[in-house]
Amino acid sequence: MGRRLRHLRKERDLTLAQVAEQSGVAASQLSLLENGKREAKLSTLQRIARVYGATLDDLTAPVPSRRAQLEIELEHYMNSPLARAKGLPTVRISPRMSMDVLEALVGLHHELARDAAERVATPEEARRANAQLRDEMRARDNYYGELEAEAAKLLKRVGYVSGPLSQHLIGEMTEHLGFSLYHASDLPHSTRSVTDLKNMRIYLPATLGDHDPKSVLLQALGHHILGHTPPTNYGDFLRQRVETNYFAAALMMPEEPAVRFLREAKGRRELAAEDLRDNFAVSYEAACHRFTNFATQHLDIQVHFQRVHESGVIYKAYENDGVMFPKDNLGAIEGQPVCRYWTSRQVFDVADKFNAFDQYTDTPTGTFWCSARVDRAGASGAFSTSIGVPYRDSKWFRGRDTKEHSVSKCPDESCCRRAPAGLTQRWSAYAWPSARTHAHLLAALPPGTFPGVDDAEVYQFLDSRSGEKES
Template sequence: MTIDDDPTLELPSESGAFDPFSLGRRLRHLRKEQGLTLAQVSERSGIAASQLSLLENGKREARLSTLQRLARIYGATLDDLTAPVPSRRAQLEIELERYMHSPLARERELPAVRISPRMPMDVLEALVRLHKELASDAAERIATPEEARRANAQLRDEMRERDNYFGELEAEAAKLLQRVGYTSGPLSQHLIGEITEHLGFTLHQADDLPHSTRSVTDLKHMRIYLPIARTRDHEPRSVLLQALGHFILGHEPPRSYGEFLRQRVETNYFAAALLMPEGPAVRHLQESKAARQIAVEDLRDAFAVSYEAASHRFTNLATKHLDIPVHFQRVHESGIIYKAYENDGVTFPKDNLGAIEGQPVCRYWTSRQVFDVSDKFNAFNQYTDTPNGTYWCTARVEYADSGIFSTCIGVRYKDSKWFRGRETREKSVSGCPDPGCCRRAPEELTRRWAGHAWPSARTHAHLLAALPPGTFPGVDDTEVFQFLDSHA
């Protein structure tokens, strides 16, 4: 009787002891321990030698009665057949086989190699090690968003060490502005056109940009595609200058999420250095400091940019040129921090990886208090006593397509003397990070409602999702290539 005549149930094809390749390597090991050839085992078992070869190479699943027959010939039990393979080489062969047929290998279209007894041991070791490293790297990237948070925290540490000032980017922006004849004031649409033409690009508006993009650059035909519809989230001039920044700064496709974030920081900074050039912006701020009238809204108006853009730019220049440490926040109306920076010692909430974004800010801070102020036209100014000292902060509420946000700039109490609005009588006290400050409900409310409330939480998908795949995280490569194909 041959294996094909056996009517018994097949063993489950699962990873581990019963996966065909592992079982096959174990059968080969036991056969060689007995000093038997395939032909000899075939003669004793009644199983064709070709079928035995398929079993040992993991190309065929074994039936239970077949394994019982082979176990008797090898003087082994069924447990022996499914026990780990003692041979180091056999273990490596099993490991490599699993890696080569894993979902990751299929996704990356990695070619499988034939594992033969003649394959040198060092080649086998190297292939297994390469697959392990690839799997480890992929696991770190897709298990959770931790890589992004860790990379963001590391980048913020570097920004703090540099006081958020990047001299090399300032120099690149100044060089480009000089070439197109900029002198002072807001960067005009005409000069932006001159910059674009000087770099060899043409501009095109499109109403079908991939939903995951702000702009798309066609490097083959030197075209930059911008959206037709305007949103409140992204200022068109800034989006264009950021796209040009990637080209001028010589960015390559990012190899890690950390590199992706760094490129974003650099292009955002570069665009701001063009819209609010260092020379004129510093002169404006130094004059305001001399008059003790520094105000972010004045910087905004002087260069015709958004309040958020002016706030960001202020953090670039304040410490370097005005000797004023500063902190910045952009906070959603829910109280969650979307962006933040500090070099003035303020204590932001952080997770165990040092990430600030995604953390709830104290409800007594200016960035939260401003949402309850009825006057949304003027800046809201407030002093806040914290365990780390007293800070003066100024904030405004801005409306975006993605929600309502506050943008807040703050400084130490001793530096408030340089700012307009320092005479405010608004004051609050924050005990954070003590949970008793605002993270824990008051005792009276807790007594009344603990155990009697069951809210349905609005879970954001990005909190659970892995890091977005693709060359540029979050961008669908297929959509981008199809878009360029349709416009080429």
């Protein structure tokens, strides 16, 4: 607003002293308002507007002059998270600053922002950021009290009492936050949802495939409630994903009733992720994730979690119980092959896919009890989801009486990563397999503000939908 006030004064060829004399507002106060160092009262703005022969709308309307626009843009850039992260100095924007200098500074900031937005998120960068984030999650026992509090406030506003979060209450949340919901059959292929902050719309695909529609919508709302700004690096992007996933889970499985449910189950020695799943009508994977939020904080149980592809590759993992996950030289777990003797691999060979598969596994860091299930994720294939605890805590879980037992010597290569000597001798000189290349491991993610998302495609989609009525 300060820039607009200055523009209106300059447009009328008035000095601060002249405006002060006519409005009764001190020149020093007018200067503070124009420099953005003081917020104006409504009565003050009305007095200034009368001097300029303008309305309050004029004082808040977009500034038409090129110079005023550049001043506003430069101030925005200098106060941006990117500029602060880079430690860039700010400059005083004065009337004596030439247009050439303004144009140059805005141009430099614009190119810096564009370069950051189009950064190349390499697999190495992603793994490093993932490892750093997991260290933080382990330090917090995967419990984020501030996110629980935000979810609790929103649930209270819409009158949630207990049980699964209904579609009706989710609709009330969406409306309460000022959004309207649209379904689109042509949503950009690289997105699960698109939020139009200009028109306060959330676009979801007409069919969500493998994703829980409630979770996708709640994650979109989470970005808004948690005040997320465009990520400045890949670590920031991952952190936001973790926070919105956590926030959505905290809405679908609220802390107070979920912890009460789990404590009662622990008292009966009947803890089971599938019971949490059924009680709140969520997926098994979501229930296992949520269990890790509460296990240490509220149940005094260390725990680990895995999401493993049928190929044996770890897609997601968390641990604070001492289990030894395979890691690369950057400390990343995702993308590493898991031992074939662990529960998360053994479950793929079990005929009974209806009931949970429970197993004890002896490892170099101790014996762990784990429970796993398999589900299919469309064209991506089958995945196992498992949670596990040290042997001493298995007494709290249903399935502790399993007779299944295996031994893993990993990371010793003789366990399952190196073929027996006899096989190696017979075939090493004659085998030439044609490898199935995972292109995503070689290629950088497409450039864009949000890694993997085509900005141009998103902007074109929003532009084509700007006049659409709510679905």
